[in-house]
Amino acid sequence: MEPLIELKNVDMSFKDHRILNNVSLQIQPGEIMVIIGPSGAGKSTLLRLMIGLLRPTAGEIWVEGQEISHLNEEELNKIRRNMGMVFQYSALFDSMTVGDNVAFGIRQHTDMPEDQISRVIRRSLRMVGLMGKESLMPSELSGGMKKRVGLARAIAINPKIVLYDEPTAGLDPVMSSTINRLIMSTRRILGMTAVVVTHDMDSAFAIADRIAMMYDEKIIEVGTPDEFRESSNPLVQQFIYGVKNHCIPVRRRASE
Amino acid sequence: MQLIFQTLLQLRRMNIRHVIYQMAHLGVDTMPIVFMMIVFTGMVMVWQATPALTRAGAQSTTGGLVALAMFRELGPVLSAVVLAGRVGAAITAEIGSMKVTEQIDALRVMATNPIGYLVVPRFVACILMTPMVVTFANLMGIAGGFLVATTYTNVGPYTFVHSIETFTELSDFTGGLVKSMFFGGIVAIVGCLKGMGAKDGAGGVGNATTSSVVTSIVWIFVVNYFLSTWLFR
Numbered sequence: 001m002e003p004l005i006e007l008k009n010v011d012m013s014f015k016d017h018r019i020l021n022n023v024s025l026q027i028q029p030g031e032i033m034v035i036i037g038p039s040g041a042g043k044s045t046l047l048r049l050m051i052g053l054l055r056p057t058a059g060e061i062w063v064e065g066q067e068i069s070h071l072n073e074e075e076l077n078k079i080r081r082n083m084g085m086v087f088q089y090s091a092l093f094d095s096m097t098v099g100d101n102v103a104f105g106i107r108q109h110t111d112m113p114e115d116q117i118s119r120v121i122r123r124s125l126r127m128v129g130l131m132g133k134e135s136l137m138p139s140e141l142s143g144g145m146k147k148r149v150g151l152a153r154a155i156a157i158n159p160k161i162v163l164y165d166e167p168t169a170g171l172d173p174v175m176s177s178t179i180n181r182l183i184m185s186t187r188r189i190l191g192m193t194a195v196v197v198t199h200d201m202d203s204a205f206a207i208a209d210r211i212a213m214m215y216d217e218k219i220i221e222v223g224t225p226d227e228f229r230e231s232s233n234p235l236v237q238q239f240i241y242g243v244k245n246h247c248i249p250v251r252r253r254a255s256e
Numbered sequence: 257m258q259l260i261f262q263t264l265l266q267l268r269r270m271n272i273r274h275v276i277y278q279m280a281h282l283g284v285d286t287m288p289i290v291f292m293m294i295v296f297t298g299m300v301m302v303w304q305a306t307p308a309l310t311r312a313g314a315q316s317t318t319g320g321l322v323a324l325a326m327f328r329e330l331g332p333v334l335s336a337v338v339l340a341g342r343v344g345a346a347i348t349a350e351i352g353s354m355k356v357t358e359q360i361d362a363l364r365v366m367a368t369n370p371i372g373y374l375v376v377p378r379f380v381a382c383i384l385m386t387p388m389v390v391t392f393a394n395l396m397g398i399a400g401g402f403l404v405a406t407t408y409t410n411v412g413p414y415t416f417v418h419s420i421e422t423f424t425e426l427s428d429f430t431g432g433l434v435k436s437m438f439f440g441g442i443v444a445i446v447g448c449l450k451g452m453g454a455k456d457g458a459g460g461v462g463n464a465t466t467s468s469v470v471t472s473i474v475w476i477f478v479v480n481y482f483l484s485t486w487l488f489r
Contacts, residue, residue, distance in 0.1 A: 053361055077367035085365040091358035095350075105366045157366075 002065065004029045004161060004193050005050055010059035012045055019045045021217035023059070029160075032187055032194040034204040036239065037214030043197040044088070046214070047163050050195065051083055052076040064160070081109060084154030084192075088166040090146035092138040098125070098149050099134030105157040124152040127189075128182055144175035148182070155186055162186060164196040168203045180206045201240050205229075213239065259371070259449050263379050266372035274377035275384075282343045282378065283385030287392060290338050294393040297330060298322055298400030306409040315409065319416035320423025322401035323394075327428040328488060331394040333480055336439035339386060340472035344447040347378055348468035351451025352461035360452070370452070379444040386440030387433040394432070431487040438483060439476050446472045 003026035012020040019042040027033045035043045048054045049061055052068050061069045063079050071079070084105075092101050099121045106112055106120060125131050128148035138146060147167060154162050164183065168176035180203050186192045198204055204211055205225045212222045213236055221228070221236050228236060237243065301322055309315045351374055354360050363370045398420070405411040450468035454461045 048361075051365055053364060073364075073369060077369070080365060080367040083365070085362075087358050087362060089358060091362040093354075093359055093362070094357070104368075108366065108368050153366075 001028055003027055003062070004064060005195070006060075006062040007046070007049070008060040008062070010046075010049065010061060011057045012042065012049065012054065013057045018217055020049075020056070023214075023217075023219050025212055025219055025222065027193065027195060030187065030191060030193055031209040032183065032196065032207050034196045034198060034208035034211045035214060036198060036201070036204055036211060038239065039199070041214040042217060043214055044165050047085070047165055047195060047197050051080060051085055051163055081157070082160045083163065084157065084159040084161070085163040086147065086150045086154050086165065086167055088169060090138070090143075090150040092146055092149055092153070094138045096138075097134060098130070098136050098138065098141070101138070101149060102134070102152045102156050104153065109157070120156055124156040125149075127155070127185070128152045129178065144171050144178070147171065147175075147179060151179070151182055151186075155190065155192070158190065159192060161193045161195070164194060164198075166198055167196060168198060168200045176200060176203055177206075179203075183207050201242075215239075259375065259452075260445055262371045263375050263445070263448075266369060266376045267380070269369075269372050270376050270380060271373075274373075275380045278377045278381035279385050282339075282346070282381050283389055286339060286342055286385075286389055289342060290335050290389055290393050291396050293338060294326075294331065294334060294397040295400035297334060298326065298397035298402075299404045301325065301330075302401040302404040302409065306405065306411065310410070315411055316415050317419050317423060318405050318409070318411045319398075319402070320419035322405075323398050323420040323424045324428060326394045326397040326401075327424060327432045328484070329432075329480075331390045331397055332432045332436040332439060333476065335390045335393045336386065336436065336443065336476045336480075337473055339382070339389065339440065339443045340446075340469055340476060343382065344443040344468050344472045345465050347444065347447030348451040348454070348465045349461060351448055352454030352464045353458075355452060355454045356457055356461060375444075375448040375452075378448060379441065382440035382444035383437050384440075386436040386443075390433060390436040394429070428488075434487060435480060435483045438479055442475050442479060443472050446475065 005027040007023055007025045010020055010023045023046065035046060037043050045054060049056055050063065052071065056069050060067050064082065066079065068076060068079055093104065102121045102124050103117050106117055121134050122131065125134060128151050130145060130148055130152065141149065167179050167183065171179065183194055183196065184207055187194055196207065208225050210222060210224055211228050212219050215235055221231060221233055228240060231237060302318055305321060306315055306318055309318055360370050363373055402416055405416050406413050447468050450464045450471070454464040
């Protein structure tokens with residue numbers, strides 16, 4: 001099967017600081033791919049490259065059979081209409097109500113009548129357990145509610161691919177579990193492919209079809225959750241079980 | 257320059273509803289501040305000028321002097337400075353805070369061009385609203401001068417109005433409006449540019465806002481000189 005997203009030998013640097021080094025990864029249609037790794041490993045950068053928010057220094061990024069790293073913003077927007085993204089800090093438009101946030105993509109790109117848009121808003125908010133909250137402002141929501149509105153906004157346009165940047169970071173275990181169930185139900189009910197960046201290993205094992213681990217600018221292992229649990233790679237073992245040894249050094253200073 | 261070019265390219269996709277909202281938000285809200293500033297400017301101008309004009313036997317030209325100064329320079333420039341301080345700062349703070357909270361990335365993710373969505377409505381609104389604000393400022397400035405001239409000096413109401421007719425032409429007024437459109441464009445573009453470039457959290461937004469106001473004001477004065485030499489030669 002042709003992958004929905006494919007990264008081929010991708011390098012990424014900001015000025016003299018290298019973030020990604022020869023990264024290759026394939027994401028199949030309908031799968032939930034979870035990307036794990038220590039802070040600063042380049043996970044969020046990888047996500048931003050997939051949706052064209054950043055351009056790679058070298059290598060190719062293919063989305064739905066199209067190489068996107070050289071596309072201009074207009075051409076990228078055509079690809080992005082099939083993609084959604086849930087940001088780490090939600091990135092809700094704080095001057096708009098929850099309903100307007102959810103309806104934003106539809107109003108921008110379709111001529112859907114308002115009564116139908118209202119139905120889509122209600123349906124999307126019901127899916128994330130926030131029915132009746134459409135008239136609230138983002139400032140009136142808790143962190144977990146904001147994440148769920150972010151998810152409702154991402155799925156409202158019915159994308160093929162949803163990218164999640166740390167969807168459970170900073171949430172309590174119950175809310176994390178709710179978000180995990182939502183990610184799985186978007187795949188089960190709507191058939192969406194998901195790429196999830198997370199530090200939360202419980203979340204990763206709960207939702208992943210496959211996991212990719214990033215370390216030191218590279219993807220060092222890709223496999224199913226079971227393969228990860230049984231991995232002989234000490235870096236993987238240390239990261240998933242949180243064991244302190246000398247594989248992944250604990251950095252006390254940025255310069256170390 | 258790149259932002260101006262991209263803004264012009266995105267003009268064809270202008271959302272009229274957003275422009276009208278921005279015109280109300282950016283223009284109408286500025287009127288009270290402009291009113292306070294320009295009325296007192298007109299008043300103090302007459303208060304300071306009339307004794308000197310009286311000594312020269314030219315007090316009958318007071319109205320013309322005030323109107324000419326208002327139409328050509330004071331109305332457009334002072335209004336633009338107020339717009340830079342109020343509207344330019346507001347634009348930078350709003351767009352800057354969107355930038356540091358990833359809302360601009362969210363726009364791009366949702367296949368929406370941030371220039372078309374954020375910059376174009378503000379740019380068009382500023383260009384259209386600034387002449388209206390300046391027209392209001394001109395009238396209020398002259399009214400302030402008229403009040404002081406007729407109350408505290410020997411210049412009569414008829415003399416004041418007649419000297420305006422004698423000493424000013426329509427081109428003085430329209431020239432000022434043309435200048436004001438440039439000033440509106442400067443305030444919007446600088447405000448958006450600084451907002452888009454904001455980084456490093458709330459402190460970064462504060463720095464961008466300060467820089468936006470200062471840069472706009474400097475450019476307004478520089479551009480004003482060249483426009484004046486071109487329009488009123």
